Amino acid sequence: QITLKESGPTLVKPTQTLTLTCTFSGFSLRTSGVGVGWIRQPPGKALEWLALIYWDDDKRYRPSMKSRLTITKDTSKNQVVLTMTNMDPVDTATYYCAHTEYYTGAYSFDYWGQGTLVTVSS
């Protein structure tokens, strides 16, 4: 049974760096084809893909935010970490992490965490 859960601060100040952790179970990021992505959703708005990391450490980022994002994995802890620098109030959103498997649904996310709301405000 695959589960994912996001954790991190609920409130950050403008210009600060946000660090979010996705802790998962039921799969391993050592397994060929497996990946974890981050997706966010501002209140009342559409979903936006942010970043993706695969089992082989291949990393992809939303082009418009590439300079602000870093995604890493810790396979021993079953965790994926997303950092986002220079936070702004427009980055206020619910942040989700999600599982993907390249060989059985490339670029789609079949399991999602519950999401964590991050508010950017001074």
Added chain:
Amino acid sequence: QSALTQPPSASGSPGQSVTISCTGTSSDVGGYNYVSWYQQHPGKAPKLIIYEVTKRPSGVPDRFSGSKSGNTASLTVSGLQAEDEADYYCTSYAGSNNPVLFGGGTKLTVL
């Protein structure tokens, strides 16, 4: 890269069919067979209902079907039920530097 274009809203009566479109370009929807659809109920995480244009994950009713023609993908919900009322989002692969491009979402109302 711009988001994929979806109609903001769609509606249908119980038992009817409704189709939601997702329009992109030859660099995304039209160029690859990596279109996915997600259903999202208020306050909940999205749920994958279609991947690779036409495939349904295990447990998704066959009332949900996907297709693609040119640069436009479509999600059809047949035999509408009250629980189908939700927001629906499409995504497409748009190249190695932008592997997941979302649509703007469509709010489906069951009348």
